[in-house]
Every structure is written in structure tokens, then in C-alpha cells.
Amino acid sequence: MDPNPIGFQKHDHSHCVADAVAEADRTCQKAGLQLTPVRKRALEILLEEHRALGAYDVLARLAEDGFGSQPPVAYRALDFLTKNGFAHKIERLNAFIACAHPGDIHTPAFLICTTCDAVAEAETDPSHSLLNQIADTTGFRISRAVLEAEGTCPNCLANDQAKDPK
Amino acid sequence: MDPNPIGFQKHDHSHCVADAVAEADRTCQKAGLQLTPVRKRALEILLEEHRALGAYDVLARLAEDGFGSQPPVAYRALDFLTKNGFAHKIERLNAFIACAHPGDIHTPAFLICTTCDAVAEAETDPSHSLLNQIADTTGFRISRAVLEAEGTCPNCLANDQAKDPK
DNA sequence: GCCCGTCACGTAATAACATAACACACCAAA
DNA sequence: TTTGGTGTGTTATGTTATTACGTGACGGGC
Ligand SMILES: [Zn+2]
Ligand SMILES: [Zn+2]
Ligand SMILES: [Zn+2]
Ligand SMILES: [Zn+2]
Numbered sequence: 001m002d003p004n005p006i007g008f009q010k011h012d013h014s015h016c017v018a019d020a021v022a023e024a025d026r027t028c029q030k031a032g033l034q035l036t037p038v039r040k041r042a043l044e045i046l047l048e049e050h051r052a053l054g055a056y057d058v059l060a061r062l063a064e065d066g067f068g069s070q071p072p073v074a075y076r077a078l079d080f081l082t083k084n085g086f087a088h089k090i091e092r093l094n095a096f097i098a099c100a101h102p103g104d105i106h107t108p109a110f111l112i113c114t115t116c117d118a119v120a121e122a123e124t125d126p127s128h129s130l131l132n133q134i135a136d137t138t139g140f141r142i143s144r145a146v147l148e149a150e151g152t153c154p155n156c157l158a159n160d161q162a163k164d165p166k
Numbered sequence: 167m168d169p170n171p172i173g174f175q176k177h178d179h180s181h182c183v184a185d186a187v188a189e190a191d192r193t194c195q196k197a198g199l200q201l202t203p204v205r206k207r208a209l210e211i212l213l214e215e216h217r218a219l220g221a222y223d224v225l226a227r228l229a230e231d232g233f234g235s236q237p238p239v240a241y242r243a244l245d246f247l248t249k250n251g252f253a254h255k256i257e258r259l260n261a262f263i264a265c266a267h268p269g270d271i272h273t274p275a276f277l278i279c280t281t282c283d284a285v286a287e288a289e290t291d292p293s294h295s296l297l298n299q300i301a302d303t304t305g306f307r308i309s310r311a312v313l314e315a316e317g318t319c320p321n322c323l324a325n326d327q328a329k330d331p332k
Numbered sequence: 333g334c335c336c337g338t339c340a341c342g343t344a345a346t347a348a349c350a351t352a353a354c355a356c357a358c359c360a361a362a
Numbered sequence: 363t364t365t366g367g368t369g370t371g372t373t374a375t376g377t378t379a380t381t382a383c384g385t386g387a388c389g390g391g392c
Contacts, residue, residue, distance in 0.1 A: 008304065036340070055378070068342050071379065076341080091257040092312050094349090094378060109297060111306045122300045130296050131275065131315050134288045138174065139320035140277045146258050146314040149297050154305035202369070221349070234371050241350065242370080260349060260378090 008113075008120055008153045017047040020098065024086050027103060033084055038067050042077035043098060046087055051117045052095030090119060092148045097121070107145050113153035115160075120153070174279075174286055174319045183213040186264065190252050193269060199250055204233050208243035209264060212253055217283045218261035256285060258314045263287070273311050279319035281326075286319070 021044055028035040035043075045061045046053060059074035067073055078096050081087035087098050090110055099108070100121040107129065111120045124147065135142050152160070187210055194201040201209075211227045212219060225240035233239055244262050247253035253264050256276055265274070266287040273295065277286045290313065301308050318326070 008306070034340080038341075070343050072381090073342070075379065080340095091314070109300055111300065111304065111308075113306075114309070120304070120306070122304065124296055124300075130290055131313065134275055134277065134290075135315070135317075138277065138286070138288065139323065140174070140279075140286070140315070140317055141323060142277075142315045142317040143280070144316045146312060146316075147297065148257070148312040149301070149306070149308045150310045150312075151301070151306055151308040157305065157307060200369080204370075236372060237350065238352090239371070 008118060008155055017044060020047050020102070024102065027086075028084075031084075033080075038062060038073065039077045039080050041065055041067065042074070043081055043086055046081070046096060046098035049097075050119065052090045052093045052097040052112075052119050054093075054095045058096065088121070090148060091146050092150065093119075107147065109147035110149070111153065112148060112150045113156055114150055115152055115156035118153055118155075174277075174284060174321055183210060186213050186268070190268065193252075194250075197250075199246075204228060204239065205243045205246050207231055207233065208240070209247055209252055212247070212262060212264035215263075216285065218256045218259045218263040218278075218285050220259075220261045224262065254287070256314060257312050258316065259285075273313065275313035276315070277319065278314060278316045279322055280316055281318055281322035284319055284321075 021040060024040075024043055025035055027033075041062060042058055045058050055071065055074045055078055058078065059069065059071060062073060062077070063069035078087065078089075081098075082089055082096070085099060085105070086102050087096050088108060088110070089096050090112065092112060097110075097119050101108070101123060107124050109122045109124050111122060113119070129145075131142060131145050131147075134140070187206060190206075190209055191201055193199075207228060208224055211224050221237065221240045221244055224244065225235065225237060228240060228243070229235035244253065244255075247264075248255055248262070251265060251271070252268050253262050254274055254276070255262050256278065258278060263276075263285050267274070267289060273290050275288045275290050277288060279285070295311075295313075297308060297311050297313075300306070
């Protein structure tokens with residue numbers, strides 16, 4: 001199991017955490033949002049993994065660092081991050097992941113590997129997404145979409161074939 | 167709030183419950199599946215509403231009818247129904263809804279009205295769904311997809327306009 | 333200075349959702 | 363008759379999420 005799969009590819013990870021936090025800092029400055037210590041730490045915690053973390057996982061790490069140890073501490077931080085586009089909730093997993101493309105308004109699609117637990121965030125073309133088609137034909141006005149696919153990532157697919165090459 | 171919105175349109179509902187149960191009966195016959203009393207009743211309960219019901223809602227109704235009153239009773243019945251295509255779980259709501267198109271293998275998309283809580287099940291074209299496009303370009307193999315949109319249904323949209331016609 | 337609104341944070345308690353583990357009944361095959 | 367599978371029921375527990383309440387920090391009127 002690859003501990004480091006972003007979009008299922010390897011990369012220099014120590015940089016990307018720091019970079020993402022720095023960018024979040026800037027974005028919050030501009031938008032008048034407060035990236036407070038708990039919130040920043042929560043974002044770091046999410047960024048340290050390329051998989052989804054449960055709220056209680058995040059909470060435990062926050063508590064280790066001297067922050068509050070009760071559920072609302074984590075839920076509030078995660079709420080801030082998701083509301084402002086720095087993180088997403090993966091509904092299928094009841095878990096949270098840092099946004100891979102923060103800043104832009106986007107409708108992400110997630111690819112969840114059930115073998116290695118990696119989660120990749122894919123961009124969708126908002127103009128001809130299938131949900132918009134549905135919305136157009138039914139007259140339903142979409143405010144938020146959940147697009148999540150479970151399956152096997154390319155890495156795990158390759159591993160499977162290596163072991164069992166039929 | 168319309169108590170009866172299937173695909174957000176009105177229809178004769180007493181019939182459609184009975185019909186759907188009858189068809190589930192036939193399907194189970196053919197497939198060698200046991201549509202036992204709890205399972206059948208759970209399906210009826212879901213069919214009686216065109217919205218998603220929590221497992222504990224279903225459980226309470228089952229208990230009223232003399233079935234077991236502990237969570238596994240509901241979860242097992244719902245598990246049977248979802249595994250065999252008679253119902254779906256709405257991940258966004260942690261709740262369950264009867265399948266509107268049972269029988270066929272399909273990748274449903276759900277439209278969840280946040281005003282009246284109605285949930286409609288839309289069919290998707292499996293061949294050019296956006297998730298397949300993503301899968302093709304990334305090499306990810308999808309086994310299951312979650313497609314859920316939150317927003318406002320046509321009925322509620324009309325009501326809003328009637329009240330506040332800007 | 334003080335008052336007050338808002339916001340973030342902390343905590344306790346509880347609600348809501350879900351599963352593990354075990355016992356018993358039933359039925360059909362060996 | 364025994365055995366194995368499947369379904370149901372129960373107790374207990376685990377996991378995820380929210381409600382309710384209190385405190386401190388900050389900023390704008392007065
Ligand atoms: Zn990274
Ligand atoms: Zn994988
Ligand atoms: Zn109906
Ligand atoms: Zn509605």
C-alpha cells in the first residue's frame with residue numbers, strides 16, 4: 001500500500017503540505033476569513049494524508065496538540081474547512097479530506113480505492129456533467145452534488161495483476 | 167409540501183406500493199431469494215414514502231408491526247433490499263429509499279430536495295456518465311458509484327416563486 | 333473607560349447511525 | 363437423526379454527529 005498516492009501518483013509530500021497551508025493562509029487573508037490555530041492544524045492533519053480521515057481521527061490528533069478533546073472541536077474546524085473550500089466530506093466514508101484544488105469553485109468527484117484507501121479528487125466539467133443534464137430535464141435546481149466512485153486505483157490494479165496474472 | 171412526489175410528480179400511490187411488492191415477490195421467486203415477512207414489510211415501509219427513511223425510522227415501524235425492535239432487525243432487512251436492488255442507501259442522508267426502477271442493473275442518481283425532503287431517483291446513461299470518463303482517463307476501475315444532488319425540486323421552486331415573485 | 337454584539341473555542345451530555353457476538357428456530361440435505 | 367445453512371431475535375458496544383451551555387477575545391458605539 002502506497003502511503004503517498006495523490007491522484008494515485010507519487011510526489012514530494014512535505015512541500016505540498018506546507019504550500020497548501022500557505023496558500024490557505026493567503027486565501028483567508030483576502031477573504032477576511034480567520035484561519036485560526038485549530039483550523040490550520042486541522043487542515044495540516046488532513047493534508048498529511050492522501051486519504052479521508054474521520055472526524056474523530058482528526059479530533060484525536062488535535063487533542064494531542066493541546067486543543068480541545070470534545071467532538072465539536074473537530075466538527076467545527078472541519079465545518080469551516082469544508083464550507084470555505086479547503087476540504088471536502090466524503091459521504092460514502094463519513095470522513096474528510098483536504099481539497100486538492102482549493103481556491104476555485106468546483107464540483108469535485110472522488111475516486112475511492114477500496115484496496116489501499118487512497119482517495120483522489122478529480123475535477124469535473126461543470127457544464128456538461130450528467131447531473132446538470134438531469135437537472136435540465138427534471139427542472140430540479142442543484143445546489144450541491146456528491147460524486148463518489150468506489151473501486152480499485154491503478155496502483156492496486158497493477159499489484160493485483162503482478163500477483164495473479166491471468 | 168407535497169406528500170406524494172415521485173420524480174416530483176403526483177401519481178396513484180396505493181397501487182404503486184402493491185405493484186412494487188408484487189414485482190419484488192416475483193423477482194425473488196425467480197432468483198431464489200427469500201422475501202421474508204420482515205423484508206417484505208421493510209420494503210413496503212420504504213415504498214410508502216417518496217423520501218428516504220433512516221434505519222431507525224424503519225425499525226420503529228417494524229417494531230410496531232410485531233417484528234424485533236433492535237437495530238440489527240432493520241439493518242439486516244435493509245441490507246437484503248439494497249444488496250438485491252430493491253432499495254438504495256442515500257449516503258448524504260444516511261437513509262434508505264425504495265428503488266424506483268428495480269430489476270435492472272443501474273447506477274442511479276438521486277435528487278434530494280432540501281425543502282420538502284423528497285428524493286427522486288433518476289436513471290443515468292451508464293455509457294457516457296462522467297464518472298466513466300474519469301475512470302478512463304485515470305485508469306481507476308469503478309465498482310460502485312454514488313451520485314447525489316441536493317437542491318430544490320420543481321414543486322418547491324414553483325411554491326417559492328408563488329410566494330416571492332421577483 | 334464601559335457596554336454590547338459577534339465570533340471562536342471549550343466542555344458535557346446526548347442523539348443518531350451502525351455493527352459484533354451469541355442464541356434459537358426452521359428446514360432441507362446427508 | 364444429524365448436520366449445515368439461513369433467518370430472526372437479543373444484548374452489548376462502537377462510531378459518527380449534534381445540542382446546549384459557558385467563557386474569553388475582539389471591535390464598534392457611547
Ligand atoms: Zn500531497
Ligand atoms: Zn489502491
Ligand atoms: Zn409511489
Ligand atoms: Zn421540494
